[in-house]
Amino acid sequence: MALCFSINATTLPQHHHGKVNYRSNKKCLESVRNLVKTTGVASVVSAPQESLQKGNWVKLICGASFEDVVDVRNLSLVYTLAGVDCIDCAADASIVNAVNEGIEAAREIVYLRKPWVMISVNDDEDLHFRKAEFDPEECPLDCPRPCETICPASAISLQQHQSTTELSHGTEMLNVLKGGVITERCYGCGRCFPVCPYDKIRMAMYTRDAAATAELLKRNDVDAIEIHTGGRQTASFGGLWNDLGNSTGYLKLVAVSLPYAGDATISSMNTIYTMMEPHLPCLNLWQLDGRPMSGDIGRGATRESIAFAACLAAVKDKPHGLCRFAVLSFFATF
Template identity: 45%
Template sequence: MITTDSPLTSLKTGRWFKLICGASYQHLPSVRHLALAYTLAGADCIDVAADPAVIKATLEAIALCADLGNQARRRGFGYRGRPWLMVSLNDGEDPHFRKAEFEATACPSHCPRPCESICPAGAIAFSDLQAGVIDELCYGCGRCIPVCPSNLIRARSYVFTPEAVAPLIFQTGVDAIEIHTQSDREADFRRLWNHIQPWIHQLKAIAISCPNSPDLIDYLWSLHQLITPLPSTTALIWQTDGRPMSGDIGSGTTRASIQLSQKVLSAQLPGYVQLAGGTNDYTVAKLRSLKLLPDEGTEKNSTSPKVAGVAYGSYARTLLSPIWESLESPNQESDPLEMSKITQLETQADLLWKAVNLASSLVAQIKGF
């Protein structure tokens, strides 16, 4: 299907699809593969870590799609052109901005290593080459921490330092930012906002992500007052982070995000409401059954608030994991000259279009094609 809808049109019509690569996910080949596959499948936005190397890898993938777009359309995929590139920032400690760590030499020899099997990113390994957490693969879900029989695993958190990093990020040409905050951190949010405000005019969207709390709505209204007026060309998105980094666990994880979206919708804040945190392939069907998405082709009605879109993180990444395993396990008889290209998804046509097909199975749910 050929579509020329812009990301902004997708927001207005409730067809917005965002891929979350992960605020702490810095494995460059995987980020590049994900951006390539989901862009060709019709994603509106690619959300990545505020890391210049990650941003560069994502932009390379998006640029490749300009050459592959016609092929994608001929194959029936919903490639619509360049998606918005978003980077995630935080104003304080946040589970999205952390890494697991432990000293592998301290692990008992008889340990069954449940951390290795539970890690959805394959970020924990015990081998002669590497033992412990593979830092660039870890995106901070924290599932390994409670299962360690010896309580050896801890989380290492970090906070975005805007005065040092903001110039590097905004000069790369990002289209949007997402700020992760919590309802007791207005002063921290204000400090971050003051540092990034000089660049706001060049952004197409600002997303604010906040978990549920008793005083959430009051907090969001206070943030709205703080950041307005925004440029007329900058969309405001409220991200309902229901159950962070859990969409790959099971169908029930989407419930918290939908309930939180209903809470935020009822407040009728100016801007768009977008789900995240526990979203998976049950989310759109549930939204439709609750009549929380606009009718196809119509813009959201202010008298009947609707969800503008859905962001997918762990589920979207896990969905394509069989493709990455195939890329990393080439035929042993392959030509050595070709082996150097094995990490470039676009050089493996069969795997590329299998990846796009899998990505499209998720994107198409909200796009309707």
């Protein structure tokens, strides 16, 4: 086993800035260029596939549901300079464009080979693919708004406004709250759900469209896909894989993310690989979570990941491909 890393960049600064203008300060630009050169960033000399097979692959996780194009572009610029091998983002054309814009901006500063661009999709309900939602006008004016405070992505914003209400005897001006969830910034972490004192926040789950995903995969600036699946029912995975059709032939990596579901998990992994194999032209990677990680701020995730690793290590007929255990961040080649 070899050590590897993933960087989850969905916990963002509390203040939303515009695009990083790296050309505005020539002295700063030269300092960045010299820093990258003197630190010997691995991506200058090592291709992503080589890093993956050696076990020192580094992936930036922008978030399967995070769709703020400016922040995604800036993150991609910074982490390309830092030498990541892969940038994982939402399966949305505007987000893919933002990632590639950030990569190219970094390569204008100093020559680096391009990291892979990976899009994340799901075959059914999954915690990585959800958004918070609520009607701000249902919120009491005296609410302390803990949802605003706790949101790590500054994705909730509430302001008081005056609203005209029609009554039987005429009209009346009332103060109401406006705003709510900034959808493109919400990545479904779930922190706001339990803190709402009036139980107004709902969780909206969604599934990425297979046809739109297939079109993205045919682009020459998308290199990899991560498919999130439940691990118990393989039929939904098979349906998505069939819907993607020959679009997977353009890829350099197919990753499958699934949680530990007991003894049946290994069998499910083997079944999934059997489904993929006839149309799998590239490496496959198992992204193995003890349990789904998005918004999982409770205890026990590491223990479940360890249990998953122990289960897999004890199996003689191991699923084909590379494996990465979430939290532990270990790679093993089987």
